[in-house]
Amino acid sequence: MKPCHAQHPVPADECRVCWLAAHVRAYQRLWGLPETGEHERVPAGAPGPGPLTWGAPVVAPCAHLGSREPGQPCGSPLLRCALHGDLTTRFAACSGAQRCCARCPDYCSAVAPLRPGDPGVGLAIGSYKWPELVELQIRVARATCGPVPVLVSTDHPEGVPALAAVCDRYPDVYLWPNATRLGHTGGDLAVYWKGVMWGAARGLEVVAKVSQRMVFTGAYWLQDGARELLASGLPVASRASSGAPRWPLRTEAALLDVGAWHRPGVLGRCAPGAYWGRRDGGFPAEAAVLELVRELLGGVYWPWPALPVDRRAGGAFLWHESHAADEYRALAARFGVALPGDFHTGGWDQEYRDGVYSYG
Known part of the structure; x- marks a missing residue:
């Protein structure tokens, strides 16, 4: 055998x-x-x-x-x-x-092998527009972390057919679209909720929640981060961020202890829906998740070493506040993916002017 x-x-x-x-x-x-x-x-x-x-x-x-x-x-x-x-x-x-490709003597798997003893992990990607970026995420994750299961949550109903075609090309990739557009905060929190529900159903110990433009490139970053989180005994790993905007807890990347999050009270606080109008002046995802952690998850999180405190600092990842669009395109070219012409690393100002952005 x-x-x-x-x-x-x-x-x-x-x-x-x-x-x-x-x-x-x-x-x-x-x-x-x-x-x-x-x-x-x-x-x-x-x-x-x-x-x-x-x-x-x-x-x-x-x-x-x-x-x-x-x-x-x-x-x-x-x-x-x-x-x-x-x-x-x-x-x-x-x-x-x-x-x-069958029986090709030059075949070399682009998927890293699983390591014995690693915790059961999965990757939950939040998506809006740009199915090609999700394909890059899948390819990079499989090359760095092995054949880990992947969940894709999208808040772009019009793009579901194209995104489904991407997900269908890879084993163990599950697409879970939002039924209607939720907007930025609601769409972000939906990835937490779906990731925990999906992770519990799959029997996973830790799920990484990432925004689509947060592309980790370090070897076994998911398994190593999960091992650190479980050893800490804390429910979530992330980092605070300095500069502008300044957040006490970042949401573009987080590791979730599925057992700690898979409880009715916790799930009820991040269930898919509209959040922005629940607080005067708006309710961004960073504030919503921090409030949840403080009130229901002990108020303490593991400071994930893979994330710097400065959102504009580099690391073993690509992030739109620390890397240029050309750097994403170069990585995509290495993995055989062509990013669309409208891909950018700025904010959502143009989408807001076009009337398609929603705070959610």
């Missing part, structure tokens, strides 16, 4: 792709293998998909894959490979590509 292309430890007879390559001549011809199989076509009773899905022999992205090209007439997309040119991810006769 050994890991297959998708890094699943399965016997060859239980791996759909390996079975097809060993026994079916039609697929042996397609993949350029010796035609030694006893079947011309797939027979009844052949092994099922197992850990791999039909037509997707490489579930974990390859480190050599780049941009996704327009689809072929059959709907099969092309991937640009740094070593082999255009590749198909499905076995379609109408595709102009000559190779498929």
Whole structure:
């Protein structure tokens, strides 16, 4: 028993792709293998998909894959490979590509291996506009932390179809849109609520809540942060921020102890809804989460070393107040993602002028 292309430890007879390559001549011809199989076509009773899905022999992205090209007439997309040119991810006769990733001797997983003994963790991403940025988040998280489960919460109903297409390309990525637009504060708090609910359902110990423009790049940042949080015995890890704006608790990145947060009183205080008008002068997410921590979670949080106190300081991450848009585009290019032309690292002033921003 050994890991297959998708890094699943399965016997060859239980791996759909390996079975097809060993026994079916039609697929042996397609993949350029010796035609030694006893079947011309797939027979009844052949092994099922197992850990791999039909037509997707490489579930974990390859480190050599780049941009996704327009689809072929059959709907099969092309991937640009740094070593082999255009590749198909499905076995379609109408595709102009000559190779498929299955059984490629140069395959190198872009997903970091899980480490034994690490706590069960997940990543909850808050999204508005820019599905491509979510795809970058997924690819970077898998490259740095391994095949951790990912939840995507979006407060942009119009963008759900495009975001769903992104999430469908990756295993164990779950899209949970808001039913209606909640706005900035409501959409932010919804990620806390959904992350805890989802994490509890998955049996996770710690969920990282991140805003879409907070892209961590350090190796195993999620597992290491979770281990520190659990060792502290505190319910949440984040940092205060200095400068302008000055917040006693940042919300663009936080680690949540799922067991501590998964209680009716706590969940009721961050349930999806409109928050801004609940306080005179507005109620930003930073104030709402700090109030929740003070009143229901003991009033103390773990100061997460991965986050600096100065929001404009750098670290093992990209953040829109400390990095330029070109730095995001450079990272995206490394991971085969093209960010849209309207991506920016400023505030939401233009969206406010366009009438699409909501304080929430």
